[in-house]
Amino acid sequence: MGDSFLRHSPLAHLGLAARATEVSEFEATKFEADDAEAGVAMGERPYRGLVNLRGPAGDKAFDSAVEKALGVALPIEPNTTAGPGKNKDSLRVFWLGPDEWWVVTPGDGPAMADRLRTALAGQKAAVTDVSESRTCIHIRGARARDLLSKGCPLDLHPRMLSAGRCAQSLCAKAMVALHQTEDDSGDGAKEGGPAYDVYVLNSFAEYLWLWLEDAAREYGLRITAE
Amino acid sequence: MTQTFRLPEGGLIDRERSLGFRFDGSSYRGFSGDSLASALLANGVHFIGRSFKYHRPRGIFAAGYEEPNALVQLGEDPRTDPNQLATLVDLVDGLAARSQNRWPSLDYDIGALNNLASRAFPSGFYYKTFMWPAAMWMKYEHFIRHAAGMGQSPRERDPDRYDKTQAHCDVLVVGAGPAGLSAALAAARAGARVVLAEQDHLLGGALLGQVGDTIDGAPALEWARAAEAELRALPEVRVLERTTAYGYFDHNFLTLIEKVTDHLVRKPDHLPRHRLWKLRAKQVVLATGSIERPLVFRDNDRPGIMLAGACRTYVNRYAVKPGTTAVVFTNNDSAYGAALDLHGAGVEIAAIVDLRREVIGPMSELAEAAGLPILADHAIVATEGGRRLKRLRAAPMDASGEQVYGSGEPIDCDLLAVSGGWNPTLHLHSQAKGEIVWNDELGCFVPGKASQAALSAGACNGDFGLASCLAEGAAAGQKAAAAAGFKAKGRKKATPKATDHGFLPARWLWLVPSDTPLGHGGKHFHELQNDVTAADLKLALREGYRSIEHVKRYTTTGMGTDQGKTSNVNAIGIVAEATGRAVPDVGVTTFRPPFTPVTFGVFAGRDVDALLDPVRRTPMHGWHQRAGALFEDVGQWRRAWYYPKNGEDLDAAVKREVREVRRSLGIMDASTLGKIDIQGSDASELLNRIYTNAWKKLEVGKCRYGLMLGEDGMVMDDGVTARLGEHHYLMTTTTGNAAPVLAHLEEYIQTEWPELDVYCTSVTEQFATISIAGPNARRLLAELTGDIELSPNAFPHMAVREGTVAGVAARVFRVSFTGESAYEINLPASFGLAVWQAIMTAGEKYGITPYGTEAMHVLRAEKGFIIVGQETDGSINPIDLGMDWIVSKKKDFVGKRSLTRSDMAKPDRKQLVGILTDDPETVLPEGAHLVERLEPQPPMTMLGHVSSSYYSPNVGRSIALALVKGGHAKKGQKLTAPLLDGRTIGCTIVDPVFFDTEGDRLRG
Amino acid sequence: MLLIPCPYCGERDETEFSYGGEAHIERPKDPEKLSDAEWADYVFMRPNSKGILLERWVHSHGCRRWFNLARDTVTYKIHAVYRMGEKPPRVPKTDYV
Structure with missing residues (x-):
C-alpha cells in the first residue's frame, strides 16, 4: 500500500503519544478523592484492519466459506462478537446487522478482504475493506461507563453490555460502534472498571476525542499510548 | 443582627457551622442546614418581595418548591440567577441575594402605586390595553417587564459548566419521603436497579418537618436514616439528592436536574454546576407527596x-x-x-x-x-x-x-x-398522560389510571397517613421491581408500624366570606405569584370565558414560575362554584414540564463552543490550516474555502486560483464527496432504477454522470459513478448528500426491491480524494505513477484506473468538475496527507495552486455545471435544468412517472439559464430577484432568482446562473434585478455555458 | 422520547432511528399505466389517521435495517414490531373521534 511512516492517523495531529504520561485534571480531583488514579484512561488505537462483510447468514455455502476463511463462525446473535482465539487482540468478528459484519483484525485489512473475497467468489456476498475509514478510541477505567453514558443512549449496565459484546449507536453527535473488551474485573486494568473500543469515522474522530476529553474532566483522565 | 427567632435547640441544622450571608445589602447569619428562607426568618425577616402586579408587600409563604412569593435574585453578574425560591436555596457562606419586583428598592417601591390604582388592573388588563398598534408593543413590553420585575438575566456569558448524561434503571423512585424510601427499599431488596431522586439535600420528605410521628415506636426520622443507610450500601442503588425529576415524557423517559455545586462555597472547576439526567426507567414509582392549599x-x-x-x-x-x-x-x-x-x-x-x-x-x-x-x-x-x-x-x-x-x-x-387542605403532587403522573380524578371526600384531585409504567404511592396518591404511605410505598416498590423482572425472594420484611392520620375531617369552602362583598375593599388572592384574585376569576366568567384553560390564560392564574402549585385547585373550585358546576366538570389545566424552573445551561450542557457540533476534518485538514486556508462549513464538514496569499481578500485569491487552474495546474481536496461501494449481480439494475439514465452498457473501467430524483420527480443528487467490475460500482455523491443518498438506496433495496442481489457500503471516509486539474495535470501525474498509462487514448475522459501514485496504492478517476483535464485520485485515507505533500512538491515547477471551494464554484459555473442545492431546491426537475439528455425514455426509474404529470409540463416553470449583466464588471448578488417589468416600488412580478453569481477572470466578466420562469424560451431577453440597496441591474438571459463551450480542454 | 424495539438490536432510544412514514404502500409495478391522480395518490397522499398506524422506521444509527411498527399515534404505545416483508399483526381497534 505504501511506506507506513507516510501514514497519519485521524488523531495523530493531537500529539496524544506525547501526552501519554500526563494525568490531566488530576490536581483538580485530588481534593475530592484520595485515590491518585485517574477515573478514565483513553488512547487512540489506529490502523486496525476492518473489513465489512455482507451476505445471507443461514445460507450454508456462505456460512461455511466464511468460517473456513476466518476460523470462526459468524456471530448471529445481535450485538455480539466472535473470535477464533482467546487473545483479545486477535481477529474478532462483530455482528452489525442480520446480514452485516465487521471482521476486525490486528493485521492487514486489504489482505483480509482479499482472503474473504476469494473464499466467497461466485456467492451472493459483498466484501469491502473499510480499514481506512475509522479509528478506534480505547477507553478504560473505573468511570469509563459513566463517561460513555454522557454521550451514548445505550444501557451500558453489565447485565446489558459485557465483555465481548458490541453495539452501534451514537456518542454525542458521532456515530460509533462500541466493543466492550473487558468487564469491570478485567485483568490488566490499572484503573479498574470496564474497557471499551469505540470505533469512529475519521472525520468525527477529533470531535469525539475532544468531547470525551472534556466529559472526562470530572473523573480525571490519563492518556495512554496504545 | 442576631438570630432572634432561632429556637435554643432542635432542628436539622449544624449550629457549629455559622454562615454569613447578605440580603438586599444587609448582613445576617444563619447555620449550615438552613435554607435562605429559614435563615431570613431566624433573623425576623418576613418581608421579602413585592407582588407581580400590585407590588404589595409579600413574605415567605411556604417552605418548599411550592413557594409563590419569595423569589430572589442570587449572586452577581455573570453568576446571577433570577427567580430563585428562597425556600429551596441552601444557605452557603457568603451568599448574596436581592429581592425582586421592586424598583428602586424594596421599601420605596414606585410600582406600589399600582395597588392604589388596582381598579385599573382588572383581569385581561394587558390584553385589553396593550393591543394596538402592534409597533408599540416593544415599548409596552419594556415598561411591563421593568415594572413587573421578573428578575434580571445575566448580561455576561454564563461562566459555569453544565453537563448532561443518560441513564437507565429498573425502578425510578421520585421523592424520598416515607413512601419513596419504602418503595426504594422494597425494589432494591428485590435486586432491581433503583434510582431514588430527591429534590431536597436530606432524605425524609415530610418527616423532616414533623415531629411526633413514630415508626415502630421510634421517631420516624430514625427509620428514614436507617432506610437511607441501607439504600446507600446497595451497589445497584443510586441516590440522587438535590435532584428534581421535572419532566415525564413518552415511554418512561424522564428528565431530572441535579444541582451539583450550588451548595458549595468553593465550586471546583472540573464539576458541572448542574447535571441533566435523561433517564429511561422500566418502572416509575411516584412518591412526590403533597402540597398544602x-x-x-x-x-x-x-x-x-x-x-x-x-x-x-x-x-x-x-x-x-x-x-x-x-x-x-x-x-x-x-x-x-x-x-x-x-x-x-x-x-x-x-x-x-x-x-x-x-x-x-x-x-x-x-x-x-x-x-x-x-x-x-x-x-x-x-x-x-x-x-x-x-x-x-x-x-x-x-x-x-x-x-x-x-x-x-x-x-x-x-x-x-x-x-x-392538601393537594397530591400529581404533576408527573399527569405529564405522563395519567388520568386525574376528583375525590370529594379528600377535596382534591388524585391520580387515576396511569398511562405509562408508573405507580403513585403515598400522599401524591391521596393517602396521607404515615402508615399508609409506608405500606403503599413498599407495595409499589415491590410491584415495580416485579414488573421489571425482579421478584422479591425469601420472606417479606414486615411493613413497619406507624402512626396514621390524615387531615380529615374537613369542610371545603373555596371562597371565605368577608363582611364586605367580593371586590369591595380588600383582595381575595387565590394566586399570589401572578396577583390574581377571586374577583378576577369572576370577571373573566362574566365576560364569557367558560373553559378553565381560557380563564387561566385570560387571568394569568397559574402562569407564573410556580405554575400555580398553591393556586390552581382553588381557582378551579371558585370557577366551579361560580358557574354552578361540579369541580370535576370544570376540569384541570394541563400539567407541563418543567415541574420547577430549570436552568437553560443544562439543555446546552457541554455542547457549546468547539463542541457545539462536530467539525468533520479531511485527512489533509492540517495542511490546509498550515497553508493559511480559510474554511467554509459544508454540512458538518469544514472545507478549504480559499488560500489567500500576501494579504489577498476573497475576490483576489479566487481570481488567482481560477486563473491558475486554467493556465497550468490546480489541486483540491475532494475527500468530502460521498462514496458508496455497490456490489452484487444486480448492481447495474439498481443503478438503472435509481438514476435517470441507463447503466447496463457501461464498460468496466468507465465512469458515467448520473442524476438521481425523488419519487416526486425533483432532483435529489448527482455525481459520477464508476464501474469497477462486472458486479461492482463506486458511486460518488455530493458532499452534503452522502448519508441521505445511501439511506435512499437502502430504503429502496430493503423495502421495495428485496429481491435484488446488491449490497451498498459507505466508503466516503476510506479514501482521501485529491483532485488535480489543468493543462499540466497529466504531465504531473505521469511523474508520480509508473503503472498507469496516461495517454488520452489509454486513459480517456470518464475512465478509472488502479495503480500507485507517489508509491501509494491509488484509484484514479479521470473526471472533471472544472472543465479542465482533471484526475481525482483516491488514496487510503491515512496516506492522503503524504501524497498531497508529494504532489505539491512535484507540482512546484508547474506553479501548482491549491484551490478551495469558492474557486471550484466559479470554475464549474463557467462551464454551466449545476450544484445540487444551489441550482436546485427540491422543486427543480431535470427538464427545468435543461438536462433532458440524461433522462431515459425507455426504462422506469425513481421519479420518472412524476416527470409527465401535468404540472411538470407547464411552460412557466422555473428553468435554468445563464445571465449576463449589461455592465460586465457588475456581479449580481446570489438570491437577487429578476423582473421583466420594473415598478417604482415593490411588489413587482418576479420571474425568477439568481442561483449562482461570480466574477470570472477566465471569461473576463461577471457570469451568473438563474432560475427563470419559462427561461429556456427567453434566451436573449432583457431582465432587471432590483436590489435591496436601491440599485437596478440590467441583464440578459443567455445559455448557461460561458467557457470552452465545445469541451475541448476536458478531453485534451 | 420513544423507546423503539428494533427487531434486530432490541430496545433502543428514538435518537438512533429515522421515521419512514406509513407502511405497506407499495411502489406501483408499472407507474406509466397510472393516471396522474393515481400516481399523486401514491407519492403524496396519506390518511394521517388517529389511532394505531402501521409505519416504517429505520435503525439508521444502529443496524441500518428497515422494519415496521404498529404504533398508536395518540398514546404512542407500540403494539407490535415486525420485519419488512412480514404480514402486519392483528392489532386492537382504536376508537378515537
Whole structure:
C-alpha cells in the first residue's frame, strides 16, 4: 500500500503519544478523592484492519466459506462478537446487522478482504475493506461507563453490555460502534472498571476525542499510548 | 443582627457551622442546614418581595418548591440567577441575594402605586390595553417587564459548566419521603436497579418537618436514616439528592436536574454546576407527596401569613419561630398539628379559627386538650399590616358558609398559619398522560389510571397517613421491581408500624366570606405569584370565558414560575362554584414540564463552543490550516474555502486560483464527496432504477454522470459513478448528500426491491480524494505513477484506473468538475496527507495552486455545471435544468412517472439559464430577484432568482446562473434585478455555458 | 422520547432511528399505466389517521435495517414490531373521534 511512516492517523495531529504520561485534571480531583488514579484512561488505537462483510447468514455455502476463511463462525446473535482465539487482540468478528459484519483484525485489512473475497467468489456476498475509514478510541477505567453514558443512549449496565459484546449507536453527535473488551474485573486494568473500543469515522474522530476529553474532566483522565 | 427567632435547640441544622450571608445589602447569619428562607426568618425577616402586579408587600409563604412569593435574585453578574425560591436555596457562606419586583428598592417601591390604582388592573388588563398598534408593543413590553420585575438575566456569558448524561434503571423512585424510601427499599431488596431522586439535600420528605410521628415506636426520622443507610450500601442503588425529576415524557423517559455545586462555597472547576439526567426507567414509582392549599380570604397575602405545614417545617426542621403571636386558620384537622408545634416552640397561639362547624379529628382533639383557644365555624374576614401582619378579624359564619355575622373581633398577631387542605403532587403522573380524578371526600384531585409504567404511592396518591404511605410505598416498590423482572425472594420484611392520620375531617369552602362583598375593599388572592384574585376569576366568567384553560390564560392564574402549585385547585373550585358546576366538570389545566424552573445551561450542557457540533476534518485538514486556508462549513464538514496569499481578500485569491487552474495546474481536496461501494449481480439494475439514465452498457473501467430524483420527480443528487467490475460500482455523491443518498438506496433495496442481489457500503471516509486539474495535470501525474498509462487514448475522459501514485496504492478517476483535464485520485485515507505533500512538491515547477471551494464554484459555473442545492431546491426537475439528455425514455426509474404529470409540463416553470449583466464588471448578488417589468416600488412580478453569481477572470466578466420562469424560451431577453440597496441591474438571459463551450480542454 | 424495539438490536432510544412514514404502500409495478391522480395518490397522499398506524422506521444509527411498527399515534404505545416483508399483526381497534 505504501511506506507506513507516510501514514497519519485521524488523531495523530493531537500529539496524544506525547501526552501519554500526563494525568490531566488530576490536581483538580485530588481534593475530592484520595485515590491518585485517574477515573478514565483513553488512547487512540489506529490502523486496525476492518473489513465489512455482507451476505445471507443461514445460507450454508456462505456460512461455511466464511468460517473456513476466518476460523470462526459468524456471530448471529445481535450485538455480539466472535473470535477464533482467546487473545483479545486477535481477529474478532462483530455482528452489525442480520446480514452485516465487521471482521476486525490486528493485521492487514486489504489482505483480509482479499482472503474473504476469494473464499466467497461466485456467492451472493459483498466484501469491502473499510480499514481506512475509522479509528478506534480505547477507553478504560473505573468511570469509563459513566463517561460513555454522557454521550451514548445505550444501557451500558453489565447485565446489558459485557465483555465481548458490541453495539452501534451514537456518542454525542458521532456515530460509533462500541466493543466492550473487558468487564469491570478485567485483568490488566490499572484503573479498574470496564474497557471499551469505540470505533469512529475519521472525520468525527477529533470531535469525539475532544468531547470525551472534556466529559472526562470530572473523573480525571490519563492518556495512554496504545 | 442576631438570630432572634432561632429556637435554643432542635432542628436539622449544624449550629457549629455559622454562615454569613447578605440580603438586599444587609448582613445576617444563619447555620449550615438552613435554607435562605429559614435563615431570613431566624433573623425576623418576613418581608421579602413585592407582588407581580400590585407590588404589595409579600413574605415567605411556604417552605418548599411550592413557594409563590419569595423569589430572589442570587449572586452577581455573570453568576446571577433570577427567580430563585428562597425556600429551596441552601444557605452557603457568603451568599448574596436581592429581592425582586421592586424598583428602586424594596421599601420605596414606585410600582406600589399600582395597588392604589388596582381598579385599573382588572383581569385581561394587558390584553385589553396593550393591543394596538402592534409597533408599540416593544415599548409596552419594556415598561411591563421593568415594572413587573421578573428578575434580571445575566448580561455576561454564563461562566459555569453544565453537563448532561443518560441513564437507565429498573425502578425510578421520585421523592424520598416515607413512601419513596419504602418503595426504594422494597425494589432494591428485590435486586432491581433503583434510582431514588430527591429534590431536597436530606432524605425524609415530610418527616423532616414533623415531629411526633413514630415508626415502630421510634421517631420516624430514625427509620428514614436507617432506610437511607441501607439504600446507600446497595451497589445497584443510586441516590440522587438535590435532584428534581421535572419532566415525564413518552415511554418512561424522564428528565431530572441535579444541582451539583450550588451548595458549595468553593465550586471546583472540573464539576458541572448542574447535571441533566435523561433517564429511561422500566418502572416509575411516584412518591412526590403533597402540597398544602391556602384559603382564599380577604387580604390573605400579607407578610406573616404562611401555610400551616410550612410553619411546622420552620419550627421542627430549622428551629425557627416564624412569629411571636400566631393565629391558625384552617378547614381541616392537620393545621392543629401546626398549632401544637408552634405552641411547643413558645409561640403564643392567639386563636385557632376553624371553618368547620365542629372541632373533631385527632390533632384537633390534642389541641383542645392542650387548652388552645379555638373558634369553630368562624372565618377570618380581614387582615391588617403593611410589611408584616399586625391584626386580623375573625367572625362567625352562617350555616351556608357564604356570609358572616358582623365584622368580627380583632385579634393581634404577627403570624397567621393557614391550611385549606392538601393537594397530591400529581404533576408527573399527569405529564405522563395519567388520568386525574376528583375525590370529594379528600377535596382534591388524585391520580387515576396511569398511562405509562408508573405507580403513585403515598400522599401524591391521596393517602396521607404515615402508615399508609409506608405500606403503599413498599407495595409499589415491590410491584415495580416485579414488573421489571425482579421478584422479591425469601420472606417479606414486615411493613413497619406507624402512626396514621390524615387531615380529615374537613369542610371545603373555596371562597371565605368577608363582611364586605367580593371586590369591595380588600383582595381575595387565590394566586399570589401572578396577583390574581377571586374577583378576577369572576370577571373573566362574566365576560364569557367558560373553559378553565381560557380563564387561566385570560387571568394569568397559574402562569407564573410556580405554575400555580398553591393556586390552581382553588381557582378551579371558585370557577366551579361560580358557574354552578361540579369541580370535576370544570376540569384541570394541563400539567407541563418543567415541574420547577430549570436552568437553560443544562439543555446546552457541554455542547457549546468547539463542541457545539462536530467539525468533520479531511485527512489533509492540517495542511490546509498550515497553508493559511480559510474554511467554509459544508454540512458538518469544514472545507478549504480559499488560500489567500500576501494579504489577498476573497475576490483576489479566487481570481488567482481560477486563473491558475486554467493556465497550468490546480489541486483540491475532494475527500468530502460521498462514496458508496455497490456490489452484487444486480448492481447495474439498481443503478438503472435509481438514476435517470441507463447503466447496463457501461464498460468496466468507465465512469458515467448520473442524476438521481425523488419519487416526486425533483432532483435529489448527482455525481459520477464508476464501474469497477462486472458486479461492482463506486458511486460518488455530493458532499452534503452522502448519508441521505445511501439511506435512499437502502430504503429502496430493503423495502421495495428485496429481491435484488446488491449490497451498498459507505466508503466516503476510506479514501482521501485529491483532485488535480489543468493543462499540466497529466504531465504531473505521469511523474508520480509508473503503472498507469496516461495517454488520452489509454486513459480517456470518464475512465478509472488502479495503480500507485507517489508509491501509494491509488484509484484514479479521470473526471472533471472544472472543465479542465482533471484526475481525482483516491488514496487510503491515512496516506492522503503524504501524497498531497508529494504532489505539491512535484507540482512546484508547474506553479501548482491549491484551490478551495469558492474557486471550484466559479470554475464549474463557467462551464454551466449545476450544484445540487444551489441550482436546485427540491422543486427543480431535470427538464427545468435543461438536462433532458440524461433522462431515459425507455426504462422506469425513481421519479420518472412524476416527470409527465401535468404540472411538470407547464411552460412557466422555473428553468435554468445563464445571465449576463449589461455592465460586465457588475456581479449580481446570489438570491437577487429578476423582473421583466420594473415598478417604482415593490411588489413587482418576479420571474425568477439568481442561483449562482461570480466574477470570472477566465471569461473576463461577471457570469451568473438563474432560475427563470419559462427561461429556456427567453434566451436573449432583457431582465432587471432590483436590489435591496436601491440599485437596478440590467441583464440578459443567455445559455448557461460561458467557457470552452465545445469541451475541448476536458478531453485534451 | 420513544423507546423503539428494533427487531434486530432490541430496545433502543428514538435518537438512533429515522421515521419512514406509513407502511405497506407499495411502489406501483408499472407507474406509466397510472393516471396522474393515481400516481399523486401514491407519492403524496396519506390518511394521517388517529389511532394505531402501521409505519416504517429505520435503525439508521444502529443496524441500518428497515422494519415496521404498529404504533398508536395518540398514546404512542407500540403494539407490535415486525420485519419488512412480514404480514402486519392483528392489532386492537382504536376508537378515537
